[in-house]
Amino acid sequence: MQPSLEPEHPTVERTGVVADDPRAPRSVAENRWPALAALMTVRCPALAPLVRVAPLPDGAALTHVVPAGSVTLAELREGGPFRAGHVLGIGLAVADALVELVEAGLAHGDVSAGQVLVGPGGAVVLGGAGLAWSRPPGTVGGPREADDVAALGELLRDLLGAGSAPSPLVLAALRASDPDPALRPSAAELRAALALCGRADPLLDRLWSSREVDVEPPELAAAGPRPLRIDPWVRPSVVTDGPSAAAMAAASAGARPAGPRTAPPRPARDRRPARARSRAARPGLLVVASLVALALLAAVRVGSRASAEVGVPVPIPSLSTSGAATPTTAGPAGVGRPSSAPAAPGAGDGTDLLIDRGADTPDWATVLAALDAARQRALAEGSVDALRAVVAPDGTAWADDAALAARVSALHARIVGGALTVLEVRSTSSAAGRAELLVRDRRSAYTVVTSDGSRDVPAREARWWRVSLVASLSTPAGWQVHDVAAVAAPSP
Numbered sequence: 001m002q003p004s005l006e007p008e009h010p011t012v013e014r015t016g017v018v019a020d021d022p023r024a025p026r027s028v029a030e031n032r033w034p035a036l037a038a039l040m041t042v043r044c045p046a047l048a049p050l051v052r053v054a055p056l057p058d059g060a061a062l063t064h065v066v067p068a069g070s071v072t073l074a075e076l077r078e079g080g081p082f083r084a085g086h087v088l089g090i091g092l093a094v095a096d097a098l099v100e101l102v103e104a105g106l107a108h109g110d111v112s113a114g115q116v117l118v119g120p121g122g123a124v125v126l127g128g129a130g131l132a133w134s135r136p137p138g139t140v141g142g143p144r145e146a147d148d149v150a151a152l153g154e155l156l157r158d159l160l161g162a163g164s165a166p167s168p169l170v171l172a173a174l175r176a177s178d179p180d181p182a183l184r185p186s187a188a189e190l191r192a193a194l195a196l197c198g199r200a201d202p203l204l205d206r207l208w209s210s211r212e213v214d215v216e217p218p219e220l221a222a223a224g225p226r227p228l229r230i231d232p233w234v235r236p237s238v239v240t241d242g243p244s245a246a247a248m249a250a251a252s253a254g255a256r257p258a259g260p261r262t263a264p265p266r267p268a269r270d271r272r273p274a275r276a277r278s279r280a281a282r283p284g285l286l287v288v289a290s291l292v293a294l295a296l297l298a299a300v301r302v303g304s305r306a307s308a309e310v311g312v313p314v315p316i317p318s319l320s321t322s323g324a325a326t327p328t329t330a331g332p333a334g335v336g337r338p339s340s341a342p343a344a345p346g347a348g349d350g351t352d353l354l355i356d357r358g359a360d361t362p363d364w365a366t367v368l369a370a371l372d373a374a375r376q377r378a379l380a381e382g383s384v385d386a387l388r389a390v391v392a393p394d395g396t397a398w399a400d401d402a403a404l405a406a407r408v409s410a411l412h413a414r415i416v417g418g419a420l421t422v423l424e425v426r427s428t429s430s431a432a433g434r435a436e437l438l439v440r441d442r443r444s445a446y447t448v449v450t451s452d453g454s455r456d457v458p459a460r461e462a463r464w465w466r467v468s469l470v471a472s473l474s475t476p477a478g479w480q481v482h483d484v485a486a487v488a489a490p491s492p
Contacts, residue, residue: 010067010068010069011065011066011067011068012065012066012067012068013051013052013063013064013065013066014048014063014064014065014066014127015052015061015062015063015064016061016062016064016128016131017056017059017060017061017062017131018032018059018060018062018130018131018132018133018134019058019059019134020058020059020134021134021135021141022058024134024135024139024141028135028136028139029059031136031138031139032060032133032136035106035130035133035136035137035138036050036053036060036062036130036133036136038104038105038106039101039104039106039129039130040053041104042100042101042104042106042129043100044096044097044100045096045123045125046093046094046096046097046123046124046125046126047096047097047100047101047125047126047129048064048065048066048117048125048126048127048128048129049064049065050062050063050064050129050130051063051064051065062130062131064127064128064129066117066119066125066127067117067119067120067121067123067125068119068120069119069120070117070118070119070120070125071117071118071207072113072114072115072116072117072118073090073113073114073116073117073118073155073159074112074113074114076118076203076206076207077113077159077410078407079206079403080399080402080403080404080406080407081159081161081384081402081403081406082159082160082161082206083201083206084160084165084166084169084198085198085199085200085201086159086200086201086203086206087156087159087160087165087169088169088194088197088198088199088200088201089124089200089201089202089203090116090124090155090156090159090203091152091155091156091169091172091173091194092191092194092195092200093123093124093125093126094111094116094124094126094152094155095152095187095190095191095194096191097125097126097129098111098126098145098148098149098152098187098190098191099187099188099191101129101148101187102145102186102187102188105137105138106129106137107137107142107143107144107145107147107148108126108128108129108132108143108148109131109132109133109137109142109143109147109148110128110131110132110143110151111126111148111151111152111155112151112155113155113158113159115127115128116155118203118207120207121204122202122203122204122207124203144181145186145187146181146184147181148187149176149184149185149186149187149190150176150177150178150181150184152176152190153172153173153174153175153176153177153178153184153190154173154177156169156172156173156176157170157173157174157177160173161406161409161410162384162409166197166198168193168196168197168198169194169197169198172190172193172194172197175190175193176190230376230379230404230415230418230443230446230457362435364425364427364435364437364439365422365425367469367477367478367479368420368422368425368437368439368441368467369420369422370477371390371469371477371479371480371481372420373420374386374389374390374475374477375387375390375391375401375481376415376418376420378390378405379401379404379405379408379415380408380414380415381405381408382405382406382407382408382409382410382412382413383405383409384402384405384406384409387401387402387405389475389480390475390477390480390481391480391481392470392472392480392481392482394482395468395470395480395481395482395483396482396483396484396485397481397482397483397484411450411451412450412451413448413449413450414448414449414450415446415447415448415449416446416447416449417444417445417446417447418443418444418445418446418457419443419444420441420442420443420444421441421442421443421444422439422440422441423440423441423442423462424439424440425437425438425439425440426438426439426490428466433470433471434468434469434470434471434482435468435469435479436466436467436468437466437467437468437469438464438465438466438467438487438490439464439465439466439467440462440463440464440465440489441462441463441465442459442460442461442462442463443459443460444459445457445458445459463486464486464487464488464489464490465484465485465486465487466483466484466485466487467481467483467484468481468482468483468484469481469482470482
């Protein structure tokens with residue numbers, strides 16, 4: 001249910017100016033006053049009410065009441081893609097406001113992400129009614145219901161993005177934005193169609209998730225707009241090399257405040273009888289156990305093969321049993337090999353079938369380099385589907401990476417450079433199908449190119465991370481990134 005804008009909710013007044021159309025006759029501007037008087041009588045929970053009108057020499061100043069602390073949908077959208085339930089909730093609220101305007105014989109004229117507000121309580125409110133009336137509704141060139149419906153349809157399509165969405169919602173958005181105004185539904189018809197598209201999700205989780213990502217320390221905020229970053233989970237201000245745990249926590253507090261995170265979607269519930277599920281699970285458990293064992297046995301071979309195909313010049317360290325690493329130069333394929341590493345087992349000699357390989361553990365530096373190269377390709381393409389091959393959707397690293405890929409796609413951006421150099425890897429624990437690593441790396445400078453120009457992102461100096469990997473037979477490297485967290489430098 002759409003939260004209402006009740007008096008007990010904090011509100012503020014926001015004033016804007018509508019200017020006369022200098023090409024229109026004076027009578028056109030005079031016709032705006034009856035329309036504004038009618039607008040002041042419209043009350044709808046999803047429409048910011050017009051409470052005051054002041055005449056100006058060449059227009060009028062309009063004052064609306066909006067939720068205090070609200071953000072525009074355009075700002076909220078920068079945090080990443082919306083779920084279909086979010087988009088449906090936004091569409092229903094805006095359609096409610098349009099229906100009320102139509103019943104009063106009016107139209108909005110500027111249905112856009114910049115005019116849709118989301119209050120701290122999750123209320124979606126369409127603001128700015130009347131500010132686009134340089135020619136009032138009902139006059140030639142003035143706002144029309146059909147144009148508002150088309151603008152809402154385009155907004156819904158833009159919010160849905162390139163990902164999958166329920167077909168009824170996609171169809172409703174396509175019909176609303178039909179190029180032929182005669183084929184578009186009315187505001188009431190669009191509202192009825194959206195009501196049949198499923199259940200709307202509240203925007204509270206998305207609102208707090210966006211604020212968690214966007215809050216920056218004052219020194220970063222003063223530096224200008226935040227660029228797209230390949231490492232979205234860390235701020236430049238916390239890039240250090242070996243601070244204490246207390247200093248790292250204090251630095252991270254300003255860059256990443258604690259807050260609720262969006263929970264991963266729940267899997268579909270198996271409604272078969274318990275006995276049938278048990279019978280079906282027994283052979284499945286054996287298959288899963290076998291696959292995990294094969295994945296662990298093949299990690300070195302699969303990881304090395306995937307790294308050779310990457311072709312990104314990334315120096316890779318050699319690993320020693322003491323945990324220290326000596327960097328080596330990159331090989332012909334762009335992936336360095338440890339000078340003391342044993343030769344790869346030959347095919348058919350039986351050495352690749354040993355159950356206990358002892359100290360012959362996977363070359364984690366090579367695996368990490370291959371995963372990051374594939375991750376960079378997915379981000380550069382703005383492809384969430386390609387990202388799913390290297391980042392586990394149920395891990396903590398997924399939300400930030402998926403949001404970044406969606407932003408790259410929405411901005412049609414290109415990322416040039418940004419190669420990762422793995423300096424040291426320490427394996428802290430390893431279980432069936434999962435590995436916990438302490439990783440020290442650095443990233444070179446890169447450039448983000450958009451239609452508005454380009455912006456250089458400086459190099460990130462070396463720092464430590466705790467990285468969790470999970471085995472996956474569906475990925476070229478044999479592993480997926482599950483969790484990534486910045487940590488203080490470990491003791492030598």
